[in-house]
Amino acid sequence: MYPIYHHESLDSTNIEAKRLAEEGAIHGTGVIADNQTGGRGRLGKKWHTVGGKGLYCSIIIRPEIGLEDYPKLTLVAGLAVSEALYELCGLRAQLKWPNDIFFQGKKCAGILAESSPLSLEEKERFAVIGIGINVNQALLDFPADLQQTVTTLYRETGKKFDIETVFVSVRQQVLFYIENMEKNGFRPILSEWCKYDYLLGKGMECVDVEGKVIKGVALGPDENGVLRLRTAGGDVVEVLSGDIRLAR
Ligand code: BTN
Numbered sequence: 672m673y674p675i676y677h678h679e680s681l682d683s684t685n686i687e688a689k690r691l692a693e694e695g696a697i698h699g700t701g702v703i704a705d706n707q708t709g710g711r712g713r714l715g716k717k718w719h720t721v722g723g724k725g726l727y728c729s730i731i732i733r734p735e736i737g738l739e740d741y742p743k744l745t746l747v748a749g750l751a752v753s754e755a756l757y758e759l760c761g762l763r764a765q766l767k768w769p770n771d772i773f774f775q776g777k778k779c780a781g782i783l784a785e786s787s788p789l790s791l792e793e794k795e796r797f798a799v800i801g802i803g804i805n806v807n808q809a810l811l812d813f814p815a816d817l818q819q820t821v822t823t824l825y826r827e828t829g830k831k832f833d834i835e836t837v838f839v840s841v842r843q844q845v846l847f848y849i850e851n852m853e854k855n856g857f858r859p860i861l862s863e864w865c866k867y868d869y870l871l872g873k874g875m876e877c878v879d880v881e882g883k884v885i886k887g888v889a890l891g892p893d894e895n896g897v898l899r900l901r902t903a904g905g906d907v908v909e910v911l912s913g914d915i916r917l918a919r
Contacts, residue, residue: 673697674700675700680704681704682707683711684729685783685799685801688729688731693787699730703834703835703838705723706722706723711783713769714912719814721805721812724806724812725808726804726806726841727803728838728842729800730802732799733796733797734798736852740852743852743860744784746766746768746864747845747849748784748800748848749771750848750860753766758844759840763867765867766869768889770782770784777821778821783802784799784800786798802845805821806832806837809825810822810823858894861896868892870889870915871890873889875887875915876915876919877900877915878916879912879913887901888900
């Protein structure tokens, strides 16, 4: 049995999971918080926590993969979460590169994968897969500016879910897909991921860290998990990071 550390409140489950991993916690260790006071999202954004109604968790993994494969973990975890949600609700999610899980164009879950310092020796390396899932919230539980863009499992199915049951299912799928990647590489996972690609063929904009906007049509991620888009001039551009949104 893999351990679960379930807290009433933490600043961020990712921070607590990193602390445990540095102390030697095993592959598969899970941290859950009913409430987070400093939940973090990608690109330094805040992750809105609705105490007791969502799943806020982190999973420590010690994958047998090369350092060059660590950036792919966000896509691997996204696919794993979408499979868990399919198992739990019978609904197929769409995956928005790199870390969002959508139902009907609205965000239901997000991934924040963080790696141990690259300087660590191979046997000490780890990653923390932080996962936030909107589970039992009503839309009114979110601030007004989020109500148009988010959804929850409750809203999609009309059913309430036990948070720890959702966690167990998510962790099982995350560990399954990590093992799969160790054995068979990233390619089969990528081709599965691409079946649910929300952006594919759509006009999109990427705002990079300096605020520069790149526009184009999404071509999907390449074999390294890097998003490609075709600009109006016909060039294929790689997007490594940045805020991704549909073109207006
Ligand atoms: C995103 O969509 O930008 C990623 C959101 C990740 C949120 C989860 S909640 C549990 C874990 N702890 C954090 O502080 N963040 C992740």
